[in-house]
Amino acid sequence: MQRLRYATLAVITILLAVFPVLKPEVYYLSFTFSVFMYVILAASWNFIGGYTGYLSFGHAAFFGIGAFATAKMAAVFDLTPAMTILATIPAGVLAAIVALIVGYPCLKIRGPYFAVVTLCFAFVVDLAVKNIELLGGAEGLWMKTMDFPEQMSRSIMYEVMLVLMIITLAVSWWLGRSRFGAGLTAIRADEEVAETMGVPTARLKIQAFVLSAFFPGIAGGLFAYYLTYIHPDVVFNVNISILIVLMAMFGGGGTWLGPIIGAVILTVVNEGLSTFAQAEIARIIYGALFIIVTIFMPNGIIDFFRKKNR
Amino acid sequence: MRRFTRNRPGPNNVDAVLVTQSLISGIMMGMVYALLSVGFSLTWGVMHVIHISHAAFGLLGAYLAYSLLEYLGIDPVVSAALSAPLLFITACGVYQLLIKPITRAKEVIVASMILTFGLAIILENVMVLIWKADPRIMTPVYASGALIVGPFYFQYPHLVGFGLSLVGITAIYLFLKKTYTGMAVRAAWQQPEAAQLYGVNLYRISMITFALAVSTAGAGGIGLALLNSFEPHSHNLWLIYLFLVVIVGGVGNVVGTALAGLLIGVVTGLSMAFLPFQWVNLVTFGLLMVFLVFRPHGLFTEGV
Numbered sequence: 001m002q003r004l005r006y007a008t009l010a011v012i013t014i015l016l017a018v019f020p021v022l023k024p025e026v027y028y029l030s031f032t033f034s035v036f037m038y039v040i041l042a043a044s045w046n047f048i049g050g051y052t053g054y055l056s057f058g059h060a061a062f063f064g065i066g067a068f069a070t071a072k073m074a075a076v077f078d079l080t081p082a083m084t085i086l087a088t089i090p091a092g093v094l095a096a097i098v099a100l101i102v103g104y105p106c107l108k109i110r111g112p113y114f115a116v117v118t119l120c121f122a123f124v125v126d127l128a129v130k131n132i133e134l135l136g137g138a139e140g141l142w143m144k145t146m147d148f149p150e151q152m153s154r155s156i157m158y159e160v161m162l163v164l165m166i167i168t169l170a171v172s173w174w175l176g177r178s179r180f181g182a183g184l185t186a187i188r189a190d191e192e193v194a195e196t197m198g199v200p201t202a203r204l205k206i207q208a209f210v211l212s213a214f215f216p217g218i219a220g221g222l223f224a225y226y227l228t229y230i231h232p233d234v235v236f237n238v239n240i241s242i243l244i245v246l247m248a249m250f251g252g253g254g255t256w257l258g259p260i261i262g263a264v265i266l267t268v269v270n271e272g273l274s275t276f277a278q279a280e281i282a283r284i285i286y287g288a289l290f291i292i293v294t295i296f297m298p299n300g301i302i303d304f305f306r307k308k309n310r
Numbered sequence: 311m312r313r314f315t316r317n318r319p320g321p322n323n324v325d326a327v328l329v330t331q332s333l334i335s336g337i338m339m340g341m342v343y344a345l346l347s348v349g350f351s352l353t354w355g356v357m358h359v360i361h362i363s364h365a366a367f368g369l370l371g372a373y374l375a376y377s378l379l380e381y382l383g384i385d386p387v388v389s390a391a392l393s394a395p396l397l398f399i400t401a402c403g404v405y406q407l408l409i410k411p412i413t414r415a416k417e418v419i420v421a422s423m424i425l426t427f428g429l430a431i432i433l434e435n436v437m438v439l440i441w442k443a444d445p446r447i448m449t450p451v452y453a454s455g456a457l458i459v460g461p462f463y464f465q466y467p468h469l470v471g472f473g474l475s476l477v478g479i480t481a482i483y484l485f486l487k488k489t490y491t492g493m494a495v496r497a498a499w500q501q502p503e504a505a506q507l508y509g510v511n512l513y514r515i516s517m518i519t520f521a522l523a524v525s526t527a528g529a530g531g532i533g534l535a536l537l538n539s540f541e542p543h544s545h546n547l548w549l550i551y552l553f554l555v556v557i558v559g560g561v562g563n564v565v566g567t568a569l570a571g572l573l574i575g576v577v578t579g580l581s582m583a584f585l586p587f588q589w590v591n592l593v594t595f596g597l598l599m600v601f602l603v604f605r606p607h608g609l610f611t612e613g614v
Contacts, residue, residue: 055420105603112360112419116553117602120595123550127592238546242427249424280435287435290428294421295411 016162020155029154033226035267036161040219041240042247042259043165043172047212049245050253051181052205053188054107058118059244061125062095062213064235066220068129069094071141071230081146081153085160088221095217096210098125103209107202110191119241126236140231143224157226164222168215172256184208188254250293252300261301327461332583333576334462338472339537340575344568345475346530346548347555348482349523355562356499356519359409359422363430364527365548370433371397371528372535373441376448385450390474390532394525401524404429405517413516430545437542445541448532471536478529479568482522486564495519499562547591554598560607 020029041059049055069091074084106117130138146153175181183204186194195201224230243266251262269289273282297304350364374396375389384392408429412421452466486492497505498515506512534540534548551574559570574594581593 106599109602109606112354112423113557113602113606115423116557117599119553120550120599120602123595124592124599127588127595131588131592246424246427249420280439283435284432287428287431290431291408291425294425294428295408298412298421 013166017159020158023151026150026154029151029158031267031271033154033158033161035264036158036165037219037223038243038247038263038267039260040161040165040168041216041244042251042263043168043256044212044215045244046172046248046253046256046259047175047184047208048205049212050248050255050258051175051184051188052208053254054110054205054209055115055245056118056209056212057115057241057245058120058122058125059212059216060236060238060240061122062099062216063220063223063240064125064129064232065095065098066091066217067224067230067235068135068141068220069217070221071143071224072135074143074225075141081148081156084143084225085156085222088218088225091221092214092217095220096214099210099213100206103206107205107209119238122236122238122241126232126238129236130232138232140229140234141224143228143230145228154226157222161219161222164215164218169256169260171211171215172259176256180204180207185254246290249300250290252302255300255302258300258302265301328583329580331462332579334464334579335468336576336579337572338464338468338575339579340572341472341475341479341568342530342533342537342571343551343555343575344571345478345526345533347552347559347571348479348564348567349526349530350552351556351559351562351564351567352482352495352499352519353523354556356495357409357413357516358418359413359520360419360426361520361523362423362426362549363433363545364426364523365531365545365552366430366433366437367397367401367524368527368531368534368548369437369540369542369545371531372448372540373437373446374528375532375535376441376446379448379450386448386532386536387470387474390478390529393528393532397525397528398521401521402517404524405520409516409520410513434542434545441542443542445539446535447539448535450536467536471533474529474536475533478526478533479564482526483564483568485522491515491518550595550598554594554601557598557606558601 016032019032041063045056045059066088070084070088073079073087073091077083077087079087102121106114106121109117129135135141146156148156175184183194183199183201186197186199187201187204191201220235224235227234247262247266248259249262250266251260252258270282270286273285276282277285293301346365346368350361353359353361353364371390371393374393375384375386378384378389378392379386408425409422412418412425448467450467450470452470455466457464457466457469484492486496494505494510494515495518497508497510498512498519502512505515531548555567555570555574558573559566559568574597577597578590578594581590585593
């Protein structure tokens with residue numbers, strides 16, 4: 001059974017990796033790219049939101065910080081495409097450092113208060129970036145495009161995002177069965193009890209928060225390079241923050257599979273709706289989806305099907 | 311967006327009139343924030359439901375009043391009185407259909423946030439479909455008039471918004487203090503189990519609280535529409551103010567919410583007078599973050 005599962009995962013990974021070789025239309029590459037991106041965002045949000053139970057509504061901030069850091073580095077140092085892609089790693093580190101600074105005071109507060117403080121944090125970062133001339137202010141930043149044909153450059157970005165997704169998911173999977181992950185789950189279940197049992201709650205929370213900011217930072221950098229133009233309204237959009245939370249909760253927080261399912265379904269539904277329906281109608285159906293899911297599957301899709309099988 | 315046309319002197323020629331004027335406009339604005347927030351605070355405190363679409367219902371009230379004014383010439387204050395029962399009934403339906411099923415979920419707060427976020431998206435887009443996405447301004451007959459007292463001026467719409475909010479808040483306060491149902495709401499907030507033992511029907515109380523909250527949101531939305539222009543996605547910004555007011559005032563605390571509304575109105579009023587416009591929201595959000603970190607349970611820890 002276990003072996004079968006590994007085999008399935010390997011097959012899916014290989015299929016995804018060879019997909020660009022088939023020379024699909026750029027639309028499909030772009031679409032899969034954004035699915036990967038949302039899987040990364042939802043899965044890394046899950047470290048703090050799902051396993052630890054601290055709902056961060058400000059993850060777009062880390063995504064945006066990564067995007068702006070990468071764009072700025074590429075412009076200042078005049079980086080080659082390969083170096084720009086590598087520059088997303090320090091950008092992710094920057095996002096993680098910001099998470100460390102913000103997380104220290106913020107992780108002391110709990111429940112909805114934490115959710116609101118992170119939401120506010122995202123707004124503050126957004127407004128601050130808009131007011132900093134150096135970062136393009138309200139006009140945004142342009143990046144140099146790759147000197148390859150479109151098909152080629154899109155395929156490269158696709159593969160890079162795929163690698164990042166696999167790494168994120170591996171970390172997420174490891175988290176589910178490590179001592180660290182067990183500590184986080186204990187915090188979610190009951191923080192006082194965990195503290196009494198000798199779980200270093202303050203340290204674990206910070207570590208989880210920093211880790212969950214690192215991957216969105218990198219993903220933000222890759223996204224910036226993919227679009228070659230970034231604007232604060234796009235990368236710091238509060239809807240991204242909320243969408244990340246919804247994807248993870250929709251699939252089922254605190255499991256490694258949940259965010260994947262949530263991100264894939266919601267991205268596909270969103271794309272399908274915006275293609276086939278009027279924008280407002282699409283949004284209304286989208287909103288109704290959240291209501292239906294919360295009423296009928298309050299603990300996520302995964303939980304819903306597990307219960308059915310029992 | 312009337313207020314942007316005002317001259318804004320730099321910090322070096324601060325004068326007493328300007329400070330007082332912005333204090334007074336801040337207090338007026340704050341009272342409206344308070345009316346908009348009081349219901350949000352009650353639903354959160356009594357039902358443990360964070361009603362994300364609260365501000366969207368407020369905006370719906372504002373749009374209803376706008377249409378009544380444009381097509382039938384009905385004054386916004388009358389519309390506030392008309393929309394309150396309408397929203398009350400709507401909210402009862404919303405409670406029965408959507409909120410009640412999730413009150414048994416493992417994590418009510420999270421579930422309610424996601425569900426009402428979906429509801430907010432629906433409401434926002436319905437409003438876009440009906441009223442289009444352009445910004446609107448409420449223009450009652452007295453819109454351009456102002457009361458001038460010495461060096462100060464008070465625009466009539468602001469005064470009306472302030473008065474409406476004052477009446478609304480007082481009504482809620484008296485309802486909670488004096489009526490039997492109001493006392494049951496307070497009991498359900500303070501000691502849900504004990505209240506149930508004494509024969510309080512928690513579902514009924516929750517429904518009343520929720521419906522009352524939504525109808526005050528409608529009145530608050532009308533008040534805010536008298537002060538500012540509004541568009542279908544304005545409720546997102548209003549929501550941030552709701553959180554700010556409720557957290558500073560203490561969840562479930564009516565008097566605290568009113569005081570916090572005034573405080574925040576004054577702070578935004580002053581920062582609008584002395585800071586470039588784009589920094590005003592930065593100040594507000596920064597302030598909220600500081601509050602959440604240092605005083606997450608509000609400035610006023612006393613009961614309702």
